[in-house]
Amino acid sequence: METPEAVPPEERETWNLLDKSAPGSVCKRAKSGYDEKSRMYTLRSLGQPVEVFPGRRVMRSPTPLGKCILEEYGSYSRLAIVHYLVNAKDILPSGRLVLPQELPGGDIFRRGTHRLPLDRLAGIYGTDLCRFAGTCSLLGGAPADIGDAAFQLKPLPEIPIYAVLWEGCHEFPPSASLLFDSVCQLHLATDILWGLAMLTAEILINYNDSDVPGSF
Numbered sequence: 001m002e003t004p005e006a007v008p009p010e011e012r013e014t015w016n017l018l019d020k021s022a023p024g025s026v027c028k029r030a031k032s033g034y035d036e037k038s039r040m041y042t043l044r045s046l047g048q049p050v051e052v053f054p055g056r057r058v059m060r061s062p063t064p065l066g067k068c069i070l071e072e073y074g075s076y077s078r079l080a081i082v083h084y085l086v087n088a089k090d091i092l093p094s095g096r097l098v099l100p101q102e103l104p105g106g107d108i109f110r111r112g113t114h115r116l117p118l119d120r121l122a123g124i125y126g127t128d129l130c131r132f133a134g135t136c137s138l139l140g141g142a143p144a145d146i147g148d149a150a151f152q153l154k155p156l157p158e159i160p161i162y163a164v165l166w167e168g169c170h171e172f173p174p175s176a177s178l179l180f181d182s183v184c185q186l187h188l189a190t191d192i193l194w195g196l197a198m199l200t201a202e203i204l205i206n207y208n209d210s211d212v213p214g215s216f
């Protein structure tokens with residue numbers, strides 16, 4: 001019998017729930033895959049393959065960027081991935097986009113260190129929309145008709161986040177926003193969604209699209 005690896009206390013109960021869940025139900029709700037032989041769920045985060053082993057309490061990715069998502073930004077990604085596999089609902093996106101602060105308990109996005117690094121995002125891409133488009137495309141993004149440039153990114157399969165840029169001019173500096181589909185709150189709690197927004201912003205900010213695709 002496998003001995004589960006040690007996990008942070010905040011992850012432990014959710015891992016236990018995932019380990020007891022019926023794989024068919026998880027795959028249907030979370031739009032994930034499952035390999036019965038290895039007891040492994042598969043999904044994608046920002047275009048990168050992620051493998052989840054409930055019995056071993058392990059996550060891994062075969063790509064450099066995927067490893068970065070799980071390791072360097074693990075405080076944002078790991079808990080979100082486990083919660084998503086346990087709690088995702090079999091529902092379609094509404095197509096109605098909302099600001100993070102409009103979510104229940106969305107005040108978290110306004111507080112100190114919880115503020116999203118949107119100024120940094122705008123500073124990097126606000127005057128180079130071609131680079132923004134290239135980076136988003138390498139992260140599996142799809143163009144969206146919002147602002148001066150926008151892409152739908154998927155930190156998790158049923159949790160689209162829209163990264164939106166407005167170019168600056170002589171009167172106003174560039175600006176950026178991250179938007180959620182309104183049904184996101186039916187899948188995950190707001191604090192988990194905050195982690196996914198931070199993950200998406202930090203990967204966009206730190207990704208170097210001049211490197212080999214899929215690496216930092």
